[in-house]
Amino acid sequence: MAPQDILTALRDQNPLVHCITNYVAMNIAANVVLAAGASPAMVHAPEEIPEFTPICGALTVNIGTLSSAWLASMTTAATVAGAHNIPWVLDPVAHFISDYRKAAAQDLLALRPTVIRGNASEILALAGEAGAGKGADSGDSVDAAQSAANALATQWGAVVAVTGPVDYVTDGTQTAQVSGGSPLMPKITALGCSQTALMGAYCASGPAFQAALGALAHFKVAGNAAAKVANGPGSFQMHFLDALRSTRPQDLAQVIA
């Protein structure tokens, strides 16, 4: 199932995507998922996760504005997803900034996410290597994180997506790269977090490696379109959301190598 077929399926099926994400990302991530063609659901109460996660097509977990109560919800949801064979995506935002967050990322990793998405610094640190990340921003090149991504993919049986100017995705065997987008994209907050949410929507509609690839390609295609008309980060975000909706399945292949 090629990425473009997954996008077609996503728009036909409009899958429900359970997103446990950070406060900064909630609105833009939901708008990204909606614009692409799926249905986001932000739910975090422990009382309803065991009932809700199983009816979703995928789960995404993002530790951006972490706290102990939210971590408990993430752990519960990831466990429920695992038990029901629901694909789930882990976004270990800036997990290297504190021992607390590092431990949280490793605990979630042990629950065996279907896909791990991070910037280069996050992926390097997740594999136990030193990086130059600063807060939510990467300080390392995607190339420098390729071997860490391969190691994580093999160790955990996961698809690993490293995002940056040229994205890299691997399942430990296959690899692919996705290029395009705009230098403005890291200047819009939570766009990476929104990429994670979209990856959930793709995972609900097709197999993990191709799904991750499709979500990455969808972002690059929409980013290319927005870059042509944007005058800065404000107008870029607006055009980007418009372009996520107007992106055609057949456009995805052009940015994948």
Add this chain to the structure above:
Amino acid sequence: MAPQDILTALRDQNPLVHCITNYVAMNIAANVVLAAGASPAMVHAPEEIPEFTPICGALTVNIGTLSSAWLASMTTAATVAGAHNIPWVLDPVAHFISDYRKAAAQDLLALRPTVIRGNASEILALAGEAGAGKGADSGDSVDAAQSAANALATQWGAVVAVTGPVDYVTDGTQTAQVSGGSPLMPKITALGCSQTALMGAYCASGPAFQAALGALAHFKVAGNAAAKVANGPGSFQMHFLDALRSTRPQDLAQVIA
């Protein structure tokens, strides 16, 4: 007091609207209320609700990203509003997705909201009928929810507003419909939640049935204007906020039947 007179009063009085809403909606709901001409206040600490709710013109309660601590705040605020004869609007977002959320919606309903606003699936489920809702999205037509809306209005002495391509509003005796807007509107997250917040602003400025009708009409008029110039959900949201501000009171009647 016709809807258009309520909009004029709203802009003259700039009422303070206490909104307890979900994390996804907070920013856009506040922007919607501000653009329309009122003053939103997002406050949820139990320590200050008994002091704060009574100085507001209206309260709105939305259970989108529910948790036990927030539910306690909602219950307190609704009780305080009732005791002070302050109108309040209940938005039972996706309450059918879990037993926990169903119980929360029924508990809040028992505190007798002035207005209940939901999509067709939410209103059907609130009246105890089966629906086809999926997460925050409706799977039912507004027409299919009319009798459920009438029953709820009569049972609880509330105005009930069912939103969709053609909105339906009833107080159990009077009914009205509001048409217009754009198919892009459900593709922008939390626009329904923002409609609830705006309904609070209208309720602070006039009687409940006409207030609900006015808030629905304001959305449809602004939606019509945005639909003419939008290229997708990103630009729609921007033009919609601009249009909420430029909508004139006399424009409201044109979308009401």
Add this chain to the structure above:
Amino acid sequence: MAPQDILTALRDQNPLVHCITNYVAMNIAANVVLAAGASPAMVHAPEEIPEFTPICGALTVNIGTLSSAWLASMTTAATVAGAHNIPWVLDPVAHFISDYRKAAAQDLLALRPTVIRGNASEILALAGEAGAGKGADSGDSVDAAQSAANALATQWGAVVAVTGPVDYVTDGTQTAQVSGGSPLMPKITALGCSQTALMGAYCASGPAFQAALGALAHFKVAGNAAAKVANGPGSFQMHFLDALRSTRPQDLAQVIA
């Protein structure tokens, strides 16, 4: 170090700014800081603050959607910042609406913020004077708050910035005014909160009085640019973010008196 030199330094150094702010402001405040050229980090877990705050260039604390857990995080972070000589900015949003919030603002004030930023009503109330504020909106003129600002600056050894149509800033000795912007700015939610976050970025890059002045001027310059092309609050916000990025250091002086 003039405001324009601080902006140049900010863009060169891309400082990490620890923001503990309200749910309404999180996304737009992060976008404002990114657009200006710094790196925002929204972190509130007590488990990681002692490790994280010291690696940041500045801290900003905003009590908009206050609760007891968040107040504890704010207090911890402000204490850590003080112990590490990291500049921090206090935004006492609508602190006059309840005894709870008043006490929180005074407790934070006692931790000696480097800069205090508020609207006229907030600054008047912080100095113990009566005002006409309503929720997050000011009901008083900036002129009426000048003596309160001077008194606070002297009492606490802080820079005090009062924002409004013409901003006023003082450290108890020096004073300056900044003019420009647009009447649409108070119609966009959390723009004042975002100003606080940006002030943190400036404080990370230069001395407090000139930093506060620079952040105020940056907003006015970008507001002037956005006002020329905006059709309402939606398009204003978009153009404003674009303009924050395109503002040149040498533009700042033109709005400072």
